[in-house]
Amino acid sequence: MADLKEMRFTLSLLVKNHSGVLQRVVGLFSRRGYNIDSLSVGRTNDDGVSRITIVILGDTSIVKQIKNQVEKLVDVIRVSIITAENGIQSELILIKLSTENGNRTNVIELSELFKAKVVDVTHTTITLQLTGSNNKIQSFLDLATPFGIVELTRTGITAIGRGEKSLKDTPYEQL
């Protein structure tokens, strides 16, 4: 899915909990052909507000353009671009690795190196939970692939600004 020449950008959106807002946001990306790398949406501490985090592949000008378009959508309260400098980004992955061919010790060793948590074990597999940045997850996947990945699922990135402000009160520094 990723083109190596493109960069990853993270957009954080506060939206009203009205029916159809997620569809409008996703529809915009789909219509314009923007490449969504991951998307996650969940509730916030304000019952009327959800927060959507979208990671897209593109260059700076495309991302600014997307931000402007998303801001104009109905029920979108605020949009900010979160970078490695102005925010913390993290995701969670659940991954089932094969332990056939005497791999179990090596899989456990790898899981310890990455502070992964063992969440399920069978005679032929170990399932791990791992959290971290996109880069950390990618390094883990590179090292885990030779063991045999039975399946994996990832939440996609979620992101929060550094410092004491909230997205609601003060948008993070822009690109």
Added chain:
Amino acid sequence: MADLKEMRFTLSLLVKNHSGVLQRVVGLFSRRGYNIDSLSVGRTNDDGVSRITIVILGDTSIVKQIKNQVEKLVDVIRVSIITAENGIQSELILIKLSTENGNRTNVIELSELFKAKVVDVTHTTITLQLTGSNNKIQSFLDLATPFGIVELTRTGITAIGRGEKSLKDTPYEQL
């Protein structure tokens, strides 16, 4: 967003990485008025396949109906209902808590009890990363609310089946 009389159900979808598939899935939920509690989508180890996890509020008959409808959508490969018995469910939350009013020690104590990770600190806030089931996150939020939640963002649940099979090869046990 949640009606206490309703239950949470988790749907796991394998979809082809074609433009518009996420829009079709979200559109179905929006048109029918189904209540999405959280949604996350990310890549898998197969470049052509993404995995979507959707948590919905409803009763068993509604969930079965939704599953049948989602299965019929173009580019949807497989749909399964993941429960506490047949799978592992987890999400990641980033939360910025106020440490004004001498709260810092109490916030740190709470973070240790929940094995949360401190990811940012200012004079007036601490930002934590926490992972776990919906119930664990909710317990944490209940205890953290009195300190003052400046902002929070959550990935939404992602889920994987227990045992050695993958969703691709064998759908998990159904309701």
